[in-house]
Amino acid sequence: MADTVQYLKMNGLGNDFVVLDARQKPLKLSHDQVRWIADxxxxxxxDQLIVLEHSPLDGVDVFMRIYNAEGGEVDACGNATRCVGYLVAEELGKKAVTIHTNAGLLNAELKGDVVSVDMGTPRLAWDQIPLAEEFEDTTGIELQIGPIDAPVLHTPSVVNVGNPHAIFWVKDLDAHDLARLGPMLEYHPMFPERANISLAQVMGRDHIKVRVWERGAGLTEACGTAACAVAVAAVRKDLTDREVTISLPGGDLYLEWRASDHHIIMTGPYELDGEGTLPAELFEESAA
Incomplete structure (x- = not known):
């Protein structure tokens, strides 16, 4: 008989997660198990399944393993980092914690009803995104959807903030059907590891509205790493200042791309929605 597995349900601006704690008892999940949980x-x-594990590194509070809804592992998730930052800070009675991810170490600081996360520095070279072709300037690469003389979307900025992002700058978010365009862009041959796709409408030097098609998850209410990527790309194109509000369908995130060390600071809310127990039969085959 498989042991029962408890879970927490959390969200950051509607980008929602199931969180499992594997620090006391290791938990190995198959693609099918992850897909069932996410269904x-x-x-x-x-949108994502989060598994908390012990980090092998000294002085680090937790390792965060991230699965997308398709069942595969991904390296980074900004909204999940805020949620886990809150959980671990509360558990340890600390204001600041260090979270180990496949993308590196992230520092999260609890500030009342929001969490600030130092998301590190962006990767901007074409082979760090990565792209299938070499581009010297990644603030706008040669890629378009639609007729050559009247493209629907074109010349995206590309940024890697633990995962690859392509940002298309538009005049009107509502004029584009991201549910239709997202899949073809996510799987475009230009992106050998696929990509998160954002449409961004600049409202002012301190405000951008964004919609996101998340790699492996589809349309989402919010994506923290996409907000980080948009903020960086906007500064590189001199569309905004270094401090900017990113408005997503689920709410606002506050971003700063610091000039002093080029670190991205993301601040936003977290929510604990509930808890429950996964059905034992989900684990019976793997326990046999």
Whole structure:
């Protein structure tokens, strides 16, 4: 008989997660198990599954493993980092914690009802995104959707903030069907590791509205790493200042791309929605 596995349900601006704690008992999940948990009709339902583990590094509070809804691992998730930062800070009675991810170490600081996360420095070279072709300037690469003389979307900025992002600058977010365009862009041959796709409308030097098609998850209410990527790309194109509000369907994130060390600081809310127990039969085959 498989042991019962407890879970927490959390969200950051509507970008929602199932969080499992594997620090006391290791938990190895198959693609099928992850997909079942993420399934909103048959399972629990979430954009990403988060598994907390012990970090092998000294002085680090937790390792955060991230799975997308398709069942594969991803390296970074900004909204999940804020949620986990809150959980671990509360558990340890600390204001600041260090979270180990496949993308590196992230520092999270609890500030009342928001968490600030130092997301590190962006990677901007074409082979760090990565792209299938070499581009000297990644503030706008040669890629377009639609007719050559009247493209629907074109010349995206590309940034890697632990995962690859392509940002298309538009005049009107509502004029584009991201649910239709997102899949073809995510899987475009230009992106050998696929990409998160954002549409960004600049509202002013301190404000951008964004919609995101998240790699492996689809349309999402919010994406923290996308907000980071948009903020960096906007500064590089001199569209905004270094401190900017990113408005997503689920709410606002506050970004600063510091000039002093080029670190990206993301600040936003977290929510604990509830808890439950995963069905034992989900683990019976793997326990046999």
């Amino acid at each position: 909103r009709e048959q399972g629990i339902g979430c």
